[in-house]
Amino acid sequence: MRKALRLACLGLTLVPLLAASARSQDQNPVDKEPAARDLTAVPVQRIALDFRHYYTQAQLAQALTDLATAYPEALRVESLGKSRQGSDILVATLGWTGGLDLASRPALLLISSPGESGRASAELALFCLHELLRDQSRDPAVARLLKERTLYVIACLDPDQRGLDLEARQKGTASQARAVDLDHDFPALWEEGLGLTDQSAYPLFEPESRALCEFLLTRPAIAAVACLSVLAAPASPREPALEGTPDQLAQNEAAASLRSRVLAHCDLRTLFEQGRRPGSLLEYVWRERGAFAFELTAAHGQDRTPALERAAFGEDHWPSVNDIEVLGRDVLRRTLDLAESLPQVTLTLHALTRLKGDQWQVDLKFTNSGVLPTASSVAHLVGAVSWPRLEIAGAELVAAAVKHHSATSFSVEHAGARVVALPELGQRSQVDLRLVVAGASRSGVVLTLTTARAGRAEVKLILE
Secondary structure: OHHHHHHHHHHHHHHHHHHHHHHHHHOOHHHHOOOOOOOOOOOOOOOOOOOOOOOOHHHHHHHHHHHHHHOOOOEEEEEEEEOOOOOEEEEEEEOOOOOOOHHHOOEEEEEEOOOHHHOOOHHHHHHHHHHHHHOOOOOHHHHHHHHHOEEEEEOOOOHHHHHHHHHHHHHOOOOOOOOEOHHHOOOOOOOOOOOEOOOOOOOOOOHHHHHHHHHHHOOOOEEEEEEEEEEOOOOOOOOOOOOOOHHHHHHHHHHHHHOOOOOOOEEEEEHHHHOOOOOOHHHHHHHOOOOEEEEEEEEOOHHHOOHHHHHHHOOOOOOOHHHHHHHHHHHHHHHHHHHHHOOOEEEEEEEEEEOOOOEEEEEEEEEEOOOOOOOOHHHHHOOOOOOOEEEEEOOEEEEEEEEEOOOOOOEEEEOOOOEEEOOOOOOOOEEEEEEEEEOOOOOEEEEEEEOOOOOEEEEEEEOO
16 A cells, blocks of 8 residues: 555656656757658647737737747747837747857848838737747748747837727727837938928937847847838739849849749838838848848738728728738748848868878868848948958968859968958858868867858868
């Protein structure tokens, strides 16, 4: 009898331990990256959110906090600042915490547009986060995002105005607009009186736009920013971009490539396809940060919105709650496509040849697998990024040379130091590197490639 009791007690002790162990294994999916997309597999479902209603600011904050609590290995939520009325402006950071620091990985910022069309998109951004976390063990594209890149999500930059909009919806009245339009409050092509309704201002007049700019300044690895808007109907057809700087053409080509996947409810455009937008967030991130700027527009059917809502809240925004998941799935797909287009560098050893004495020739390939360049020329002009560099540990650098894809011979880049300055790479491009190093036979050498917005890569070799 006593033996049975001891076994029963032991069983009671083991149950929570085994449950905790299973949960711990479930929360560390890095080693279980799926080989193929299989959405029939069981999702990592630790919390269920309801997307059949609009979220108040308090509900939105709670939902984000609950997601971060349920998926601590992949999500953290913090405040980037306060709104004018004191509400927290929350930013979610998505990425597996193992490996390279999240702030150093190639990063995409998905943000609900600061303008009127973005205040109805908070649920779509929240839906993207929810689905990405659920699919991390059954979709290779999600696993690659979490392992190699960082996704920042700001579901609502303007909680004060969104609260007024939701309150007006409940009352069946029109919402009162704020004095300063946030999407005209950024210091890019700004002009006096821009974006005002009833008072004068200056760039970054509002605390929300100031907090966002400070956030961007402290996240130099953000390579691209996508503003999310909601409209009643698809935007007008785009004209093909035939002229522009190399940066602009590269960005437009990337967008055209991404649009080859036709999605019924989500359009993608670059800043340059939208036309000049003084004081806007996208103008700022391009002109002052050199990040690539995109607009994601979720289009819902106007005829599915009740006539009373269209009259009170405008025909272009606030889709039916029945459309949130439909729109959200297309926004999720576009977001994944954008994340996969981010620059990503690799460094591979091509050949190792002994020359004379303790000198060795090391041939490497420096590759950008992304659809976007490793950094724009604007980013360098405004001092937002530094040039890629190759650091050598374990041997002395004697000489270094680079051969671009279209070149027929190497050009000497640097000699006599342990650091080699390298060029930025265009979309899906490659350069050959040739190093001459001095080191004793059987010495271990580590070559580390570091970029501002395309990640890091490392090669370890033995001189033999």
